[in-house]
Amino acid sequence: MLSKKTKYALHALTYLGKHRENKTVLIQDIAEEHGISHKFLENILLELRKAGYLGSKKGKGGGYYLIKEPKDIPLSRVIRLLDGPIALLPCVSLNYYEPCAECKDESHCGINKVMAQVRDETLKILENKTLQDILEGE
């Protein structure tokens, strides 16, 4: 399951995607819309900004805004950013690889091989679904 962090990030991106004509959106507005803690959401938006999905403006009239096209924001990226690996095991993670302690020989591990296939197929799904798909479903 996704963490609340990732779930809230998706809600925030969706909200920002729906308000692209406005210049900026306040953290507070998104937080209130979904009943999320302001401060918790703030940390999430910060991460999204650092990752290049959002822009921000300080001071009165400031706020956040989307700087990427919704079609260029795949679920895979958002999940990786906030939740970490998409692979089901560390030993098959492309971005967060770690060997499994209980596995003596990765190259002869059937679990490893199958999980690598699962990873590839799962990635295909999550790379093809984007914020755009979410917005179209609203």
Next chain:
Amino acid sequence: MLSKKTKYALHALTYLGKHRENKTVLIQDIAEEHGISHKFLENILLELRKAGYLGSKKGKGGGYYLIKEPKDIPLSRVIRLLDGPIALLPCVSLNYYEPCAECKDESHCGINKVMAQVRDETLKILENKTLQDILEGE
């Protein structure tokens, strides 16, 4: 990512799948083979037995053994049993459904719709990969 519980369960099932000619296998043997805590593994095997994947025999000469065909043990089942939902959000889980607190109207939520699609496609993958596939990769 899968919990260690699920990962160990897969190792145990694999071990039992590779030793089907022997009548039974000791918890201890599996635990030692993979450097897993005996007691932790015991709880996992217990769950697998209750779920109908394993049989057991008490007393001297006892132990565990596989009672299903490897091809009839899909990853989806093992994951659901030990880790819970396969869906990425509670609001699209088939077996562990819960509404999302921050979502006012599920039927008009784009995240919900996309995640339901992701769930369906992910399930296809995990239902088609079985213990048999793991055994063939060893």
Next chain:
DNA sequence: TATTTACCCTATAAAAAACATAGGGAATAT
């Protein structure tokens, strides 16, 4: 039938991760 073996079951504790809050700092509009 006594003894040993090995699974059965529940409870509890330790560690890690997730979730949330706090509070002052820096930039900007008015």
Next chain:
DNA sequence: ATATTCCCTATGTTTTTTATAGGGTAAATA
């Protein structure tokens, strides 16, 4: 100047995961 709003780091709380403990029960064997 001042109010507004994001920026950033640190810390606390809760939940989940991981692991351990210890006695109970059934079966084989002698």
